Amino acid sequence: MSEGIKTFRDLQQEVIDRGLCGKCGGCVSFCSAGRLHALEMGEDDLPRFADEENCLKCGICYMICPVTGELDAEVRRRFGWKPPIGNYEMIRSARATDEAVRRVATDGGVVTSLLLCMLDTHLIDGAIVSQKTSVFGRAPVIATTREDLLSAAGSHFGGSAHLEELGDQYTTYSPTISAVKGLEQRHLRRVAMVGTPCQVRSVKKMQALGILPAHIITYTIGLFCMENFVFEAVGRHRLEERLQIDLSDIDKLNVKEDMIITLRDGRTIHVPFDQLDDVARPACLACTDFANEYADLSAGGLGSPKGYTTILTRTERGSGIYSRALSQGYIEEMPLGEWAAMRAAEDRMGAEVIAFAERKRARGEARLIELRSEGGTDRE
Ligand SMILES: Cc1cc2nc3c(=O)[nH]c(=O)nc-3n(C[C@H](O)[C@H](O)[C@H](O)COP(=O)(O)OP(=O)(O)OC[C@H]3O[C@@H](n4cnc5c(N)ncnc54)[C@H](O)[C@@H]3O)c2cc1C
Ligand code: SF4
Ligand code: SF4
Secondary structure, X not given: OOOOOOOHHHHHHHHHOOOOOXXXXXXXXXXXXXXXXXEEEOOOOOEEEOOHHHOOOOOHXXXXXXXXXXXXXXXXXXXXXXXXXXXXXXXXXXXXXXXXXXXXXXXXXXXXXXXXXXXXXXXXXXXXXXXXXXXXXXXXXXXXXXXXXXHHOOOEOOOOOOHHHHOOEEEOOOOHHHHHHHHHHHOOOOEEEEEOHHHHHHHHHHHHHOOXXXXXXXXEEEEOOOOOEEEEHHHHHHHHHHHOOOHHHEEEEEEOOOEEEEEXXXXXXXXXXXXXXXXXXXXXXXXXXXXXXXXXXXXXXOOOOOOOEEEEEXXXXXXXXXXXXXXXXXXXXXXXXOHHHHHHHHHHHHHHHHHHHHHHHHHHHHHHHHHHHOOOOOOO
């Protein structure tokens, strides 16, 4: 392969050795030398060489990694990105009309409703979503039915498994990108993907490079994301002490302007992000995208009252799905009154999202500067 291409060695130095790897598995899953078994995920869920001799030095792993700045300019250009939070056409507060969806949803159930609408009206054959696997754990699945979608909605943690039973480390992060590879075996033609900003960014990079089967992902619904969490022993105990709770007693975990913990006894606790550094994934503290700037639609709780989802339509495709779900009665908007009141509400919501996005960008950039001064990532 040609000189000057960054390879897995660079990924190791700039991303993995610096603690910035998000463990998405993309580099291993989409390694050009996959059949030659050049890369593998280690027991610590970090990628590593299985056999360096087999590495083709093509640089795909480096290019699609969401942490490197590689291809960012190309993705931005394709997407018509503009500051401060990427392109968006509309911002609204909405919720599912179906009570069964609202009952299980994280916020207003808009994400699940949009997917149901797309499935029912044959815009998609399936969707990559993340189903609960354990107390906090999520795993990606390809949902093809209403039941699949409903079982992936929400952020309630059913069951009462003791956290110790799960071992020393468990995370809210779902390795969605690994499910993209699984599309090959499923004979699906058009699939939606729900993901965090890093996951949507990876898919957009794959699409920019023409990596198959990323082309099957025809719609991306991006979640706002301040951070994901990893509850390893020390951080967890510190958090439990600070909050005076047992994490096993958590019934629901939501993230909006802070972390909202609902306990089984009905109590609700709000924990500001700056008190969560012990349990934030290290990679997340250097991440700069809050509002999922490259998705067709972005969704979060921030900016909306309880029981509603804030939704940004970013592309023609995204606006089309939103209008379809609204006109076919899958979702309803929060009544805001006259046009002027609606504009004022839009401005307020937009300002809140921008403020959080800027806060996250500043945090991520500060961390990246620290890492660069230690000889870390080249990312701008
Ligand atoms: C890790 C994470 C961090 C978030 N941070 C914020 C934040 O800081 N501020 C904010 O306002 N909103 C945040 N959100 C978004 C918010 O929690 C809701 O997901 C969003 O408002 C949509 O609500 P809904 O009721 O419309 O979604 P629902 O209809 O309940 O659907 C939720 C969808 O999210 C998928 N999902 C659940 N967990 C994960 C996961 N770990 N990884 C990938 N997909 C998943 C489900 O499969 C489902 O398709 C975050 C979400 C996640 C998963
Ligand atoms: S973040 Fe993902 S693509 Fe990047 S090194 Fe880690 S596992 Fe590989
Ligand atoms: S903060 Fe969210 S988008 Fe950024 S690396 Fe963590 S999970 Fe991904």
